[in-house]
Amino acid sequence: MQSFMIKGCSILTMVHGDKPFVGDLLIEGGRITNIATSIDQQVDTVIDGKDMVAMPGLINAHNHASMSLLRAFSDDLKLMDWLDKKMLPAEARMTKEDIYWGTMLGAAEMIASGTTAFADMYVQMDAVAQAVVDSGMRAALTRGLVFLEDDGGRRMIEALDLIDNWTGAGNGRITTMLGPHAPYTCPPQPLTEVIELARSRRIPLHIHLAETLEEVEKIRTRYHQTPTEYLHELGIFSDTHVLLAHAVHLTTDDVRLLRGMRGGVSHNPVSNLKLGCGITPVRKMLSQGVTVGLGTDGAGSATTLDMFAEVKAATWLQKLDSGDPTVLPAEQALRMATIESAKLLGIDAEVGTLEVGKRADLILIDLNKPHLWPVHDLYSLIAYSATGADVDTTIVNGQILMRKRQLLSMSWEEVRREALHRSARLVEGL
Numbered sequence: 001m002q003s004f005m006i007k008g009c010s011i012l013t014m015v016h017g018d019k020p021f022v023g024d025l026l027i028e029g030g031r032i033t034n035i036a037t038s039i040d041q042q043v044d045t046v047i048d049g050k051d052m053v054a055m056p057g058l059i060n061a062h063n064h065a066s067m068s069l070l071r072a073f074s075d076d077l078k079l080m081d082w083l084d085k086k087m088l089p090a091e092a093r094m095t096k097e098d099i100y101w102g103t104m105l106g107a108a109e110m111i112a113s114g115t116t117a118f119a120d121m122y123v124q125m126d127a128v129a130q131a132v133v134d135s136g137m138r139a140a141l142t143r144g145l146v147f148l149e150d151d152g153g154r155r156m157i158e159a160l161d162l163i164d165n166w167t168g169a170g171n172g173r174i175t176t177m178l179g180p181h182a183p184y185t186c187p188p189q190p191l192t193e194v195i196e197l198a199r200s201r202r203i204p205l206h207i208h209l210a211e212t213l214e215e216v217e218k219i220r221t222r223y224h225q226t227p228t229e230y231l232h233e234l235g236i237f238s239d240t241h242v243l244l245a246h247a248v249h250l251t252t253d254d255v256r257l258l259r260g261m262r263g264g265v266s267h268n269p270v271s272n273l274k275l276g277c278g279i280t281p282v283r284k285m286l287s288q289g290v291t292v293g294l295g296t297d298g299a300g301s302a303t304t305l306d307m308f309a310e311v312k313a314a315t316w317l318q319k320l321d322s323g324d325p326t327v328l329p330a331e332q333a334l335r336m337a338t339i340e341s342a343k344l345l346g347i348d349a350e351v352g353t354l355e356v357g358k359r360a361d362l363i364l365i366d367l368n369k370p371h372l373w374p375v376h377d378l379y380s381l382i383a384y385s386a387t388g389a390d391v392d393t394t395i396v397n398g399q400i401l402m403r404k405r406q407l408l409s410m411s412w413e414e415v416r417r418e419a420l421h422r423s424a425r426l427v428e429g430l
């Protein structure tokens with residue numbers, strides 16, 4: 001594995017309390033081995049960090065990467081119409097190869113916009129995992145489990161196959177979870193079985209929660225509970241690491257049920273805004289000590305996987321909701337997109353900050369642009385002015401996946417061609 005040094009860049013470690021400074025970063029054997037104002041050491045490659053900001057790669061805590069094939073195909077619909085009338089019929093046509101190339105398209109977009117790791121819930125997970133290995137990204141993968149009809153246990157078998165066959169693949173870049181899809185697609189009995197299995201095998205869980213008012217009504221009619229109470233009563237928060245996606249419609253009492261939980265919430269503000277879902281009670285969650293990270297959801301709904309957009313939307317929404325521009329300041333919003341999301345994926349010991357000993361998952365942002373000049377407060381500049389297109393270099397596990405905006409782990413021409421003809425077939429007539 002190559003050793004290399006990034007010289008003379010502004011460094012945002014994203015370690016709480018660290019101040020930005022100009023210095024060098026040394027990467028050897030896939031890990032960060034030194035960070036200092038000046039490092040004198042022979043390396044294979046030196047990257048000039050002039051006008052660059054180095055920071056941890058962004059971590060997308062909730063995605064369905066392969067849905068990138070369905071980007072901009074059915075926007076401006078209600079969530080349940082979008083899902084039932086458009087997504088599910090298109091997804092029913094997806095082959096393993098479609099899902100591989102859809103995930104490659106998602107990975108291309110993520111790498112090109114500075115995301116180094118993501119949590120994904122989908123089907124045909126061998127194809128997703130292979131795309132993660134090939135693209136060089138890091139991912140926490142789940143086979144989504146919908147229990148609306150008897151499938152003879154097929155989905156569960158696939159979920160466990162993913163865990164048995166792919167955990168640790170790609171030099172440890174792949175981790176796995178169990179993914180009961182949502183309270184409205186998982187009745188009590190199978191959901192209890194999944195929770196028990198997760199507890200006994202110490203497997204983390206990934207589940208959608210309380211995304212729409214429609215869901216809240218459905219669960220109230222069926223079980224006379226809120227979606228959060230439903231999960232709580234089945235014991236989901238007692239011992240297991242749980243990644244909750246959305247968690248928009250939570251009462252104050254619901255938020256209290258999350259206190260002390262392992263894992264936390266992936267807040268997906270762009271998707272919530274676009275689908276008109278509501279405003280997630282992020283401030284209440286934070287005040288109860290709940291970990292809140294950021295995610296995009298699939299490009300089929302969010303239409304973009306650019307985590308810089310999530311950072312902006314997250315902080316703006318809380319400022320608007322509270323009428324107080326001091327809440328969720330830039331630095332905190334950026335921490336949500338890095339180390340807090342890393343905690344949700346259970347990989348914060350390895351990534352999420354720039355620290356000696358951690359895996360080298362980092363990005364360089366090019367400041368030599370009119371909208372990123374001059375530099376006063378770097379956190380503000382990155383949170384409020386930068387977009388994914390300003391990322392110059394993306395590194396995962398010490399491997400350079402994009403340099404000077406050229407994707408290196410895949411052929412963009414090939415991904416582009418495959419995505420085009422496959423997506424056309426998926427949506428034909430829908």
Ligand SMILES: N[C@@H](CCSC[C@H]1O[C@@H](n2cnc3c(=O)[nH]cnc32)[C@H](O)[C@@H]1O)C(=O)O
Nearest residue numbers: 064087121122123144145146181208297298
């Ligand atoms: N349909 C599969 C399970 C797939 S899990 C992932 C599912 O999540 C769906 N999905 C994507 N975004 C959202 C969302 O925001 N809320 C709810 N479901 C979503 C997506 O369309 C996909 O079908 C089965 O029956 O085996």
Ligand SMILES: [Zn+2]
Nearest residue numbers: 208245297298
């Ligand atoms: Zn989702």
